[in-house]
Amino acid sequence: MSGESTGYDAADIEVLEGREAVRKRPGMWVGSTGERGLHELVFAVVGWAVNEVLAGRGGSVDVTLTSDGGVRVADDGPGGPFDAARHTGGPDLEALLTSFHAGPELSGRHITDVGQFRAGLFVANALSSRLTAEMRCEGGRRVQEYARGVAVAPPAAAGSATGNGTIIAFWPDTELFETTRCSFNVLEERFRQVAFLNRGLGISLTDERPAGEARALLFRFPDGVRDFVAALDAEAGAAVPPDVIGFEREDPRMAGTMEVALLWTGSGQERIVGFANSRATREGGTHLDGFRDGVAAAVIAYARERGLPTADLDPRDDRIGRSLTAVVSVKLDRPEFLGATRGLLGNTEVRNCVREAVREHLGNWFEEDPERAAEFVDRIGRGVHED
Structure with a gap:
């Protein structure tokens, strides 16, 4: 069948790249735009935090479902330079949030797969209506905010800090997902498994959404x-x-x-x-x-x-x-x-x-x-x- 007989040629091919490609076809990157895909979005951020902690011999990842529909993931990993200007080796956080190709694909026995898709921080950022990233390193804090994957402003100093680590808070985009309400039980089951399989790693899950007292669980298993x-x-x-x-x-x-x-x-x-x-x-x-x-x-x-x-x-x-x-x-x-x-x-x-x-x-x-x-x-x- 020729291009002449169908009226279809190279001009009709739509090429999508980067953030635009992710937002146009979110199901390709997280599996669906339903609850399953929503959880994969959470697993993408938690997976990155878990691997930061394990690589840096840190101890814990804290996940909070916030009352305004967001998800906050905090870790006590090694932290590091936020932006390329201060970068000394390996992909920096800003690059991971804004590019597919910030560094080599993670692989090997020391990498923990929390989700099924390895979506990464770039996909999580692109599919969130808002995301804030905070890095604590060398006694200081640097913060940056994004809107649907686009930086609102460059990373900025935000005062002093004790210890190292990263906090990423994000709000899944209601324009893309059929639901933005995560299942506490689904997250609980997976985080519990990951803690069992990585002896000594601590993962906490806190739910601030219910009226009244928040629910909180901590998973840490010394005998794996x-x-x-x-x-x-x-x-x-x-x-x-x-x-x-x-x-x-x-x-x-x-x-x-x-x-x-x-x-x-x-x-x-x-x-x-x-x-x-x-x-x-x-x-x-x-x-x-x-x-x-x-x-x-x-x-x-x-x-x-x-x-x-x-x-x-x-x-x-x-x-x-x-x-x-x-x-x-x-x-x-x-x-x-x-x-x-x-x-x-x-x-x-x-x-x-x-x-x-x-x-x-x-x-x-x-x-x-x-x-x-x-x-x-x-x-x-x-x-x-x-x-």
Whole structure:
């Protein structure tokens, strides 16, 4: 079909760039203009703050839903130069707020994905009717305000300050979003997960919108995914604090680290959740395949050594995982996600690395506590043979 027959040629092509492109098609950058996209906008700013804190060995990120419909995100990260005139290396805050290309794309095992889209500060700024940014560094404060992604004035000194960090407050644009009211419960669930997966990180969530007293929660978990498994067990109705099995390991073959925790319960249900670089892998992946392989190998090896009935189990029998609650978190320099939703981890080398580590650690635990090990392995055997 020719351009002449349709009346369509190069003059009809609309090229959108930068802020204009983001505001014209907001769903492309945050997933939707509904509640889901609104939360991605919040995750974009919180994700940047979390990575600032983790990189600078800071401690906390504080998120506040303000009474006037805004969101304020404060961190105690290292801070730094606000604008290019004072900049000494790496992208400055003003550049991150006004350009897609302020620096190289963040990647690697030390980067935490809070949202699904990695929208970034530029997208958050462009999709907000108003945004203010404050940087505390070297004893001083510098502040800048934006309107729909455009600076109202240059960064300005705003007096002295103690400590370092950043505060970004923004108001999602009512002209673009179907709703600008965030769900406290959705944010609570995700921030809680991120705190579990990044041991020692503190994330607080405060809601100043309800009439009367504000709601406030603080998430900080010194035992990381072990605390995560204990919480999952408590949600299932366990009355006694569990004895969680857990370990961490770095493996250069997969260019990353793994953190695994597990617990056998009496529920009869399998509850195994996986994460890659703090991103939930709801469709599974090689890290969860490796975990199941390792559990099966450890259970069968232990049973064979002691002549238990479970020794004849097929390693692929999914009943081995019954009554098992576990969290498998890997952090990789080069994660490979499969599918449009990026919910399936595909790094092939991860499977064998996790399998070996789980088999070794669980096997050692069986040897150290043979009575409980025999109880668990026998329970698996009884469950299989009852079927």
